[in-house]
Amino acid sequence: MKIGEALSRLKKEKSRLSRMINLRKENIFIEEGFIFGFDTDTVDVFEKTRDFAYKTKANALSPHILTPYPGTKLWERLISEIRLFYQLYPNNYSKDWELYNTGNVLFIPKQMTPIQLQEGYEKFKRDIYSLDNIIKMTGGSKNPLMTIISNSIRGLGQS
Secondary structure, eight states: OOHHHHHHHHHTOOSHHHHHHHHHHTTOOOEEEEEEOOTTOOTTHHHHHHHHHHHHTOSEEEEEEOOOOTTSHHHHHHHHTTOBHHHHOTTTOOSOGGGOSSSSOOBOOSSSOHHHHHHHHHHHHHHHTSHHHHHHHTTTOSOHHHHHHHHHHHTTTOO
16 A cells, blocks of 8 residues: 555544554554643643553654743743743753753643652653563564664663
């Protein structure tokens, strides 16, 4: 089947999960990116996202923490709500780009503590990048070596 035909068929799929599974069947490399820390996220977002990721068996996973980059609408909104750490703790946090790497909590989340967000994110990475789970994600892949290599490299230093 050609890519155009596969994509056309996928448009008819109802759920994101079924679309992901069908993409895998067509041997299309799938990288899923997840961002944690939206105002609607609660502490159970990590477990729900992990379970979804395991079901889709994406070839590569890329988790991130919502990062309010200076000059963005998110930055402006969080400033107006006085939720940026640099506003609240100017001696410990700065506007230095060093911290703006999508791996650090830089604001006060709405439905969990900053520590819950950071620890949930770190645990999510340890879980998805464990060797056992990387091997599980290769199931159904026509190129399991690529999945293993991609996620192993991403998971370096996560243990």
